[in-house]
Amino acid sequence: MSQATEEPEQLQEIGHDEYNPIGTLALIGLYFVILVLLWLFVYFVEFLGNDPTVIGAVLTMVGLQ
Amino acid sequence: MSNAYIDKFPAEAKVVKAAFYSSFLALALGGVFGVIQTLHRTDIYRFIDSADYYTVLTAHGVFMVITFTIFFLVGVFTWAVTTSLDRGVEDIRFTWSWVGLMTIGTVMAGVAILAGFVDSIDISASVLFTFYAPLQAHPLFYLGLVLFVVGTWVAGADWFRSWWAWKKENPDARIPLPTFMVLTTMIMWYIATMGVATSILVFLLPWSLGWIETVNPLLTRTLFWFFGHPVVYFWLMPAYLLWYTMLPKFAGGKLFSDPLARVGFVLFLLLSTPVGIHHQYLDPGIAEGFKFIAMTNTMFLLLPSFLTAFTVVASIEHGARQRGGTGYFSWLKSLPWRDPVFAGMALAGLLFAAAGFSGMVNAGMNINYLVHNSLWVVGHFHLTVGTAVALTFMAVSYWFIPQVTGKELWNRSVALIQVVLWFIGMTFMTNSMHRAGLIGMPRRTAEPQYTGFEFETAVGSVGELNAQIALGGVLLTLSLVLFFANIIGTAFGSRSDNLPDNGYAEALSGSDDAPRVLDNLKLWTAIAVVLVIIAYSLPLMSIVDRGGLFGPDITAFPANLESVRFLAFAVEHLGTAALESAGTLAWNTLPEVIR
Ligand code: HEM
Ligand SMILES: [Cu+2]
Numbered sequence: 102m103s104q105a106t107e108e109p110e111q112l113q114e115i116g117h118d119e120y121n122p123i124g125t126l127a128l129i130g131l132y133f134v135i136l137v138l139l140w141l142f143v144y145f146v147e148f149l150g151n152d153p154t155v156i157g158a159v160l161t162m163v164g165l166q
Numbered sequence: 167m168s169n170a171y172i173d174k175f176p177a178e179a180k181v182v183k184a185a186f187y188s189s190f191l192a193l194a195l196g197g198v199f200g201v202i203q204t205l206h207r208t209d210i211y212r213f214i215d216s217a218d219y220y221t222v223l224t225a226h227g228v229f230m231v232i233t234f235t236i237f238f239l240v241g242v243f244t245w246a247v248t249t250s251l252d253r254g255v256e257d258i259r260f261t262w263s264w265v266g267l268m269t270i271g272t273v274m275a276g277v278a279i280l281a282g283f284v285d286s287i288d289i290s291a292s293v294l295f296t297f298y299a300p301l302q303a304h305p306l307f308y309l310g311l312v313l314f315v316v317g318t319w320v321a322g323a324d325w326f327r328s329w330w331a332w333k334k335e336n337p338d339a340r341i342p343l344p345t346f347m348v349l350t351t352m353i354m355w356y357i358a359t360m361g362v363a364t365s366i367l368v369f370l371l372p373w374s375l376g377w378i379e380t381v382n383p384l385l386t387r388t389l390f391w392f393f394g395h396p397v398v399y400f401w402l403m404p405a406y407l408l409w410y411t412m413l414p415k416f417a418g419g420k421l422f423s424d425p426l427a428r429v430g431f432v433l434f435l436l437l438s439t440p441v442g443i444h445h446q447y448l449d450p451g452i453a454e455g456f457k458f459i460a461m462t463n464t465m466f467l468l469l470p471s472f473l474t475a476f477t478v479v480a481s482i483e484h485g486a487r488q489r490g491g492t493g494y495f496s497w498l499k500s501l502p503w504r505d506p507v508f509a510g511m512a513l514a515g516l517l518f519a520a521a522g523f524s525g526m527v528n529a530g531m532n533i534n535y536l537v538h539n540s541l542w543v544v545g546h547f548h549l550t551v552g553t554a555v556a557l558t559f560m561a562v563s564y565w566f567i568p569q570v571t572g573k574e575l576w577n578r579s580v581a582l583i584q585v586v587l588w589f590i591g592m593t594f595m596t597n598s599m600h601r602a603g604l605i606g607m608p609r610r611t612a613e614p615q616y617t618g619f620e621f622e623t624a625v626g627s628v629g630e631l632n633a634q635i636a637l638g639g640v641l642l643t644l645s646l647v648l649f650f651a652n653i654i655g656t657a658f659g660s661r662s663d664n665l666p667d668n669g670y671a672e673a674l675s676g677s678d679d680a681p682r683v684l685d686n687l688k689l690w691t692a693i694a695v696v697l698v699i700i701a702y703s704l705p706l707m708s709i710v711d712r713g714g715l716f717g718p719d720i721t722a723f724p725a726n727l728e729s730v731r732f733l734a735f736a737v738e739h740l741g742t743a744a745l746e747s748a749g750t751l752a753w754n755t756l757p758e759v760i761r
Binding site for chain 2: 110111112113114115116117120122123124125127128129132135136139140143144147148151
């Protein structure tokens, strides 16, 4: 058994100016889309789709009550 | 000869090790109670009395989110300050004093909770980790909490001391990033703990000692949540510290941006506290307007959260590209997934992203009605504190324990299996908890089944949900067993010279690029205090106005106990002196901290 974290093998040195975190943008963008879709689902199907709770359905729509 | 932490800071390594081992002990206890309650509430295996369920739940909650997390993070913070300032603590006896305070506090609170299982001792503290009145604990519990928190205050003073001493010798240097993160977190913690300190010292402790008749439950609840949201960041910010300053290194890259990391931590300092009322959307007696303000502040927290997500992922991607990764998504394959430290931390981050979704639902004032007090919430925070924080801490232990013991990790493959098992276990347990919450299954309930009533599921069944929860709980317990096997195996190993060097990740864009004003801690403290005053003074005034400072007449549960009278007497005559000096200490350190 060797060290807990062996130094990862590095093939190249990428400096500040050569680096474009395009994969990060793609990943976070994808995450954001999933978030919005899930939220819409929970809001419209699970929340508004169920019977009104103590607060009325109209006020819920406005999002203020 | 290696260059590990213990080689450079042998005395401090002992402190950090003691903190880690204390935290692991709490994790073990918490885990035992965790699986008991999982099997009980799913009706898979019940061997305790359902009335004792709440004692189990209190022990699980307190040992996990107070003892395990906080003991671990004071260890990390001590490591972070000494490593990044490259100097030992100012006075090691002072350092041990806060370890001692925290330990005594834990033992007192723990004894009070566990005594709840023994009928012949009339001490109990089955008040859950939120200790809402009228649930009442034995004074020992509140006193223990106070000592524990005072211990963390002294710990903070210790780190500030180190920084002041360092600053004298390096007047123009930027605060090294890890120390900067520790200091901002601690300022947040000083502000936040004013809430519980007031709640306990002014109301709950005197009430449990019988010195005052009643309390105003809404007031003590609100003071609890004044602390209860920022405590979440007290767990998370150390995990972020590790993600920002260690994870890039494990990934083979550099931190994407030091300035962005600083901005993130400043924003967390400013925004953590004035949001606590978002836990009280369903509390009658707080006007909707105040809740709306809390919600707005909460939404602002998305900013530093996304900032953190972006910076951390970009740093990991940098590592992947340096290791030859390419493409929009295929760089992910170039990451060191076989390294348990990296894999554990990355998987923790992945489940944290899932928690972002349930958190958004919790945060919305109206949609919160759907999930409030349901099992959904339990699913949510087992992803946040129970995974993002806990799994990060466990994974990084595989790096830290060798650093502070000087011994090689017992078994890397077991470590890798352990972190993956936690990920799988939590996936089972939390997805089903979320779904169970959506159909209205309550949390904090020993027997969530009712005659003449069936929960309606759109997909699956209640049996399937319960089976998933129980399976997840069992996998998690197995994962814990592997974790402790590794820690114990390592502890009994022999000293090694073949350890990785101590250190943290370099930055692509370093502190020179960060505006100086970011290091102006006085300014950020002042703004944070002002925001708290704006967010809380009116709600607190209106709560006191309606319910009175000491509240309407409420009946404590359980009824006053015999042993309390004796303890009240003892505390009055012996303890007040101790409390006073603790108070003086706190007041003396506070101005220094704010200075
Ligand atoms: C072995 C792993 C674990 C299992 C099986 C487990 C299981 C559970 C279950 C089933 C509940 C809900 C009980 C109810 O509401 O009726 C619960 C509550 C809770 N868990 Fe865990 N958990 C585990 C690990 C953790 C970890 C690592 C943390 C935090 C670091 C944590 C923190 C909490 C908290 C704060 C509560 C709420 C207590 C309350 O409602 O007062 N758990 N846990
Ligand atoms: Cu919160």
